Amino acid sequence: MTSVILVSIFMTLAAAATPILLAGLGELVTEKAGVLNLGVEGMMLCGAVTGFAVAYSSGSVTLGLVAAAVAGLLAAMIFALLTLGLGSNQVATGLALTIFGIGVSSLFGAGYVGRTIQRLGPLFPADYAAHPWLRLVFGHDALVYLSLLLVLAVSLFLRRTRAGLILRAVGENAESAHAIGYRVLAIRAAATGFGGALAGLGGAYFSLALTPMWADRLTAGRGWIALALVVFAAWKPGRLLLGAYLFGAVATFELQAKAAGINWVAPEVLAMTPYLATIVVLTMMSLGTRTGGRNAPACLGKPFPAP
Amino acid sequence: MTQPPDETASLRLALAHVSKSFPGVKANQDISFGVRPGEIHALLGENGAGKSTLVKIIYGVQRADEGEIRWDGHPVEIPSPKAARKLGIGMVFQHFSLFDGMTVLENIALGLDEKVPAEELKRRIKAILDSYSLPLDPDREVHTLSVGERQRIEIVRCLLQKPKLLIMDEPTSVLTPQEVERLFDTLRQIAAEGCSILYISHKLHEIKALCSAATILRAGRVVATCDPRTESTRRMAELMIGAELKSIERPAGTGEARRARLVVSGLNMPGEPPFGTDLKTIGFTAYAGEILGIAGVAGNGQAELLLALSGERRTASNDAVKLDGQALGHADAGRRRAAGLACVPEERNGHAAVPDFSLADNVVLTARHRLPLAPSGLIRQGAVDAYAREVIQRFDVRTTGPAALAGALSGGNLQKFIMGREIGQNPEVLVVEQPTWGVDAGAAAAIRQALVDLAARGSAIVVISQDLDELLELADRLCVINEGRLSEARPVAGLKLEEIGLLMGGVHGEAVAADHAHA
Structure with a gap:
């Protein structure tokens, strides 16, 4: 029985880690090309609402995921047009993109609030009752596997190609x-577009896999966590994986603590833990600047051609 | 200046009436000249004469407004560096196009158009390094390398492409005499194999030794073509600057007894990991009125020594650095400056000056300790601008004024400004690294003259340079830094170039290369 509970905790952990892993991985590639796109949260919301709307009307979660990636890509292209094409400030434009994403997702999501869809199921549906541990390996949905494969692919791409x-x-x-x-x-x-597509997918993970119903501001600031994780990871995909799953662990702890009825801490404090952990980790990282700061792309956020 | 048509056909590269303008500047006007196959052709000119723009046009970085480029007799368009490389043009830039956070191998791979597997590329790089006896580790990250080592990357990168025309922009500035000789042998061999070389340098005796033709530019126009083997260096220099060249005048000594001003003793300092050089028991004395030269190949502790003297890194013992008897080893850079110990590091942008600050702001940063520019913490903008203007005028800095951004100046111009900023403060002791790196002949002479004059007023000057000719011209005494150790200072009069070269590690360098070959 305990193993079933443990497995279910680990499953929650992977589910919490996957969206920020996807969005973080996209942002990592974007930043490696020297573009600082702070609009991750906005692109995630664009993906989330588009994915939900398409999945709701077509009945196909897969189609929803594709649409989400395209929506994220388009949002990133707005950013690319402004910052790369017209030379606008990357930080300001990124913040604007986030605000834009929040607004757009609220607008188009208004009609879907409270509606539900069939959520994204496991890639290999089977009865794992006899062997609960097998569920840890085979019981995840497609995006969990995709995100892990992408970590490997991005890592190889950056280092070996x-x-x-x-x-x-x-x-x-x-x-x-x-x-x-x-x-x-x-x-x-191109790097910005890749980042946008992955942010869109990460956003859709909330609306199609985690909570198969639409609610306003569904991503709840996870885009910012993804941004912070890229710094935590020192722009290395392997460390990003570690960071995302660490974050997943903290988030799962929060859920489990609530479920276990722990009442000696205010629930608000528990809800804070993932964000607090992010701040603590980032502070620790910047203390050890030798490993953290040096790996940053030297042209990150700098416009080209120089004004 | 137009070449007759029959001759143009046999030229590897021919330019006809090439012009290029930028807003407010005519960088190149009606430039015509030709380079024969296998010829080493010099391109001479001061900073701002238009050499850089011209080679950028040839290499496809910029496009000419007017004019024609012929390659092997055929008119060509060179819209991009890639197109240039496809034609067979390789270029070693003066400002290296390197990626600091990446390894030597990765940097070289980026400059190649063909895809070469990493192992294969490494093998080919090793082969070139061995055949030209260039010490360089392909797996090191560029930010850990010295300027000299960085330049080797560029040279290797070009040689890998087996070019038909090689453009070399001031390639010898940081090499020892032995290395220069070796490079020249290499270049002569490359030329003998049929590759043309366009050689840009302000070192006229090098051009005399190496080149068989020279085109001289001034203010964007071709002012002369000549055969440097028969033309005198003085005449070429005068053509280049359009005026008579002044020799360094050594004012009569002040006559006072040798007074020790900067005394460095027992200076030990570990290098910054992972690749810094440890300083090992360095000791020297710089006397009033003299210029002490410190020679050495890049990466032998020069950078560390400068940091230890400037106060950016403090010494373990307070007595390791003494100015006029005052121990300053524990003092920070500001206190040392206030006491009169001024330092000019090699790297202009980002170390000696803040690129995104105006020239006036850059003045405040180092001159406020010695001059009343900000007496009560408030900046006196009038005084700052006046001082900046004075420096600009005295050192002939080509810029729009004190409000110009430091990063917008060309390397040579910024160097003139930085040297002027320090010299104008009348420091008691001035330590400079590579005072004329990348600066043209006329401006270099002006900087050297200013250093000599400063010494004559009783200051002590320490010049750390990899340019031996400069040290021999400037210094009264010379010592050599090699692997963090400093040799004893010897009077320059009577020193032979070969002797210094050996001290600088020529023999050692060859031994290393031989080890590689046997490994």
Whole structure:
């Protein structure tokens, strides 16, 4: 019996980690190309509402996921058009994108509040009652596996492929990359688009897998956590995985503590724990600047061409 | 200046009436010249003469407004560096296009258009490093390398592409005489194999030794073409600056007895991990009225020594650094400046100056200790602007005024400004690293003259440089730093170039290269 409970805790953990892992991984690639897109939360909400609307009207969760990725991509393209095409400030534009995403998702989600859909089920549906531990390996939904595969793929892409090398070069020194002959803006736009698509997927994980119903501001600030995790991970996909699952553990602890009826701490304090943990971890990271700060892409957030 | 048509056909590269303007500046006007196959062709000119713009046009970084480029007799468009490399043009930039956070190997891979597996590339790089005896570790990250080592990356990157025209922008500034000779042998060999070389340098004797043709630019126009083997260096320099060249004048000594001003003794300091050089029991004395030269190949502790003297890193013993008897080893950079110990580091942008600050603001940062620019904490903008203007005028800094951003100045111009800013404060002791790196002949002469004049007023000057010619011209005594150890200072008069070269690690360098070859 305890093993069933333990397994279910671990399943919750993976489910809590997956959306921020997806969004964080996208942002990591974006930032590696030197673009600081603070609009992750907004892109996640765009993905969440689009995914839900499409899944609700078509009845297909898969179609919803695809639509969510496209919505995130489009939101990121607005950002790319403004910052890369028109040279607007990346920080201000990113914040605006978040506000835009919140507004748009509220507007288009208004008609769906309270409605439910068939949630995204496990990829390999089976009865795990006899072997509860097998559920840990085979019982997840497709996005959990996808996110893990993407960690591996992004890691290999950045470290082992020529395209990844060029992407890092653009984030490291855009002027030099341009001088050598690489198309800085096109590469940055592509990285931003990838980041947007993954943020859209991460957002849709909330509306299609975690809580299969629409509610306003469903992502509840997880986009910001994803942004912080990229710094925590020192721009390394492997460490991002670790960070996302650590965060998942804290979030699960919060849920379990509530469920267990712990009442000697205010529930608000419990709800704070994931965010507090983020702040504590980031502070610790910046204390050890030798590992944290040095790995940041040197051109992060700097416009190209320089004004 | 137009080449007759029959001759143009046999040229590897021919430019005809090339012009390029930027808002407010005509960088190149009606430039025509040609480079034959296998020719080492010099491009001479002061800062701002338009050399950089011209080679950028040839390398496809910028496009000409007018004019024609012919490659092997055919008119070509060179819209991008990639197109240039496809034609067979390689370039070693003066400002390196390197990626600090990446390894040497990754940097080189980025500059190649063909896809080469990492192991294969490493093998080819090793082969080039060995054949030209260039010490360089392909797996090190660039931010840990010295300027000299960074330049080697660029050279290797070009050589890997087997170019038909190699553009070298001031390539020898940081090499020892032995290395320069080796590089020249290499370049001559490359040229003998049929590759043309466009060689940009302000070191005229190098051009005399290496090049068989020279095009001289001034203010964006071709003012002369000549054969440097027969033309005198003085004449070329005068053509270049458009005026008579002044030799360094050594004012008569003040006549006072040798007074020790900066005394460094028993200076030990561990290098910054992972690749810094440890300073090992460094000791020297700089006397009033003299210029002490410190020679050495990049990465042998020069950067660490400068940090220890400037106060950016403090010494373990307070007595390790003494100015006029006052122990300053524990003092921070500001206190040392106030006491009269001024330092100019090698890196201009980001170390000697804040690129995003105006020239006036950059003045405040170092000059406020010695000059009444901000006596009560409030900046006196009038005084600051006046001082900045004075520096700009005295050192002929080409800029729009004190409000110009430091980062907007060309390297040579910024160096002139920084040197002027420090010299104008009349420091008791001035420590400079690479005072004329990348600065053209006329401006370099002006900077050197200013250093000599400052010494004549009784200051002690320490010049850390990898440019031996400069040290031999400037310094009264010379010592060599090698692997964090400083040799004893010897009077420059009577020193032979080869001797210093050996002290600088020429022999050691060869031994290392030989080890690689056997490994």
